[in-house]
Amino acid sequence: MGKPYYITTAIHYPNGRPHIGHAYEMIAADAIARFQRQAGRDVRFQTGTDEHGLKMVQTARGRDMEVRALADEMSGYFRDMSDKLDISCDRFIRTVEPEHYAASQAIWKAMADAGDLYLDRYEGWYSVRDEAFYEEKELTDGEGGQKLSPQGTPVEWTAEETWFFRLSRYQQPLLDFFAANPDFIRPESRRNEILRFVEGGLADLSVSRTSFDWGVPVPGSPGHVMYVWVDALTNYITGVGYPDDAVMFEKYWPADLHLIGKDIVRFHTVYWPAFLMSAKLPLPKQVFGHGFLLNRGEKMSKSTGNVVDPMALAELYGVDTLRYFLLRDVSFGQDGTFSDEAIVTRANADLANSFGNLAQRTLTQIFKNCGASPPQIHGHDAADEALFETVGKAVRETVPAAFESLALHQATEAWVQAVFACNAYIDEQAPWALRKTDPQRMETVLATLYICIAQLAVSILPVIPKNAATLLDRMGIAPELRTPEAIGSHWYSPLAESDFRLEQPTPLFPRLELKTEEESA
Template sequence: MSEPFYITTAISYPNGKPHIGHAYESIATDAIARFQRMAGRDVFFQTGTDEHGLKMAQTARDRGITPVALAEEMSGHFQTMANELNISCDRFIRTSEPAHHAASQALWKAMEANGDLYLDRYEGWYSVRDEAFYDEKELVEGENGEKLSPQGTPVTWTAEESWFFKLSEYQDRLLALYNEQPDFIRPESRRNEVMRFVEGGLADLSISRTSFDWGVKVPDSDGHVMYVWVDALTNYLTGLGYPEDTEAFRKYWPADFHIIGKDIVRFHAVYWPAFLMSAGISLPKHVFGHGFLLNRGEKMSKSLGNVADPLELAERFGVDQLRYFLLSEVTFGNDGSYSAEAIVARCNADLANSFGNLAQRTLSFIAKNLEGRLPSRAAVQPVDTELLETVRNATAIELPRLMNDLAISQAIESWIKAVFACNQYIDAQAPWTLRKTDPERMEAVLGTLFIAIRDLAIAIQPVVPTAAGKLLDILGMGADQRDLAALTAKGWYEELGNSGFTLAAPTPIFPRLEVPAED
């Protein structure tokens, strides 16, 4: 029985259409989920939309529609993005679902039963854009002397009756968690930030609002709706059937990874474990806060007009190409930058000129000169064995090790180095010359390259699933021959040769890209 693996993105706040940051998080999480499936894990991958809160209510009001209508419309854009970018989620959750309201209310009651909730009056600073409360000492001064949140967003003084969660009583337990499980928050820079915040002292947290009604109703408390983060975080439980004792909940909880942006680490690494401790529910194993994507080095904003539509980028450059660029260019956990020129340069260098060209010229040569017959490996030499060892080390050892550590760009770097080694090998062995001087040796070289290309295609599937799948189809690999175990399988080449397999003339899988004229 395969080992369960539960991974989530943060659910996206749909008061606007998806931007490239949403796409990046979904693509990275998808690559991790796909890799774990290849490794034989029983994966459950959840994403979705966070549809409640004051910001949604205000956006709906400004547009003259109901929050329900806005949520329906905008959530649809995020579902379209997931489909278009080949995001292999098992569950797309919406917090407006009745089941989610029930789960949030069950979590509330569990915290209340533990004595951690009380009714009082809240007075303090609140950022509608962040949906977050801030202490006076956290605020910064704007250009015109106005008070801003640490994220630079406007804050307003809020005063209303509110339910509070006794967050202050969880300071020591949270610090013990961070010390006993140093990899609970990753990367380390995020862990250090959270520890400094918690060590500075925790105030009790206002967790209900009465100034609007678009949200989950607080049980037995008329006029109160839950603070959006109580509701939003609960989605990770809802997707598994909580509060029922479902097979999915027993199998997949606690989550292996919450993959989130660095700006919401506090909610996931402070509030969320405290809520779960209060409710008597096991904690997730890891919270990973990735960095931001910058447009040509600048933070994206509507005022600057540099917010990129990920679906436009995917249409312009290709879904797999966009996925490859984002995952190879940006060190996971750090900020990264993108531009049309950078996407074209990276994809042409790695995919079109290196891996795509390697596959195209090798397989075309086999199709033309051997009539598609699998090459004989009778004349194998040590240089061939050395190349396959290099490829096997990159694909079956280094890449899995790095992907398990969420070092995605480093895993791709290991892979592309093996691609470069194959290109050096084909240039040195020159099968086009051997065709006239030593046909048997030519076949050994082509057979070596066939094996290497097959291994490279298997390994890169989590990053470029469509293109890698097409290449594996061309190579005659069945659906059961594409997991990590296939990289160390014995005898498959001989079995393929004996099966009567014939390689058809291939078509290029990675066409060269051009920088659009308007860029």
């Protein structure tokens, strides 16, 4: 196996069913994980659910059920979504697992041993929805004098005995770390926000609660449970063996990438690094805060009734179509918008009319005119070589470089430009006309396209894994060839000389039609 690569999503808070934002983060992380596997890395990919905290208690009470029963039910919906969307995670973690309790208590003890925990009384502003404490200077006034957090969520005055973490001790170590590791926080706008926050001074952080008991018990302090973010963030090391499996932990930690939403960057780039510094554990290599998905330009909320079920979208348009749209249309790191019209338009333009039609036209002509066998090559000309260069550069250079830099939208853009080049080539060469005037040239043109289509299918596997793999299967491309480096052209002649035959080609991406409200009802 190659060099280890550990990628995580945020673990999702299951006080409600999954929404499209959860799906977006999972899909993006999955595409990155699949790309790194293609590149030969020993990938570990973790996602899961964050099941403790006051919100879960309140939601369970409102439904007149036990909180553990709520956690089991809701976590199941997230696991189902992971399966439905072809998320190739190696570990789906739940914070109610006994080994996670053990890991959370181990890091707590390590922070205590460092002298960074002390018992005191907390009085201040707390957002139940964010599970976060805020200083007075961060708040704004809402309707009726309601105090609001920076996220626009209501806060309430809380007073209770609590353990504190000496976050103030880590202001300068954090600033020094940020300076020495400029790519730790991405994109740049998130880094600048966090720098300003830390430079403004850090107050010690309340890290336990006594007002409810749904959480990880604080070791040696009866009646206290850990503040949900201590417990939640620890999942990243629980999943790689902390504290008992030293071999696994040393192999995969520190994480290469925490992929999270922009609203929780502070927790991952201030609190989490400080906890790890205190516990004398290595810090993750990078935290990337992606933007929000907006429904027709508006932020989704239950109160406005515009929350979108990703499972329904996947059922309506297809899993790969949804995956492709989200990674193609949203500039990764920024907010993006979606609508049914946008999904249908993008799917038809790129997948049905361009890539799907390219594959269908080419394979159908081979099936009809070449006895269903990959045709022979009778010498390439300049047009063939130019296409090989265009597609090869995209597949082996541009797309991988974009993936490595997490510019997922640029990766899909570079890929589809290579698809367009293939379509221009087939239109210019017109193999259907060459069938009568120059059959050998027709065979060479179709062979050229066969090679390029295989390369393009391999390149897009991380984004549309099911359909790309189906196409490669139909084309007889062996599994060991399904990496950008392996899928050159050396495999083609042996395939053409073998007894491999195409089956009757069928459309890979049928055109989508936008349903009216009446049709959808």
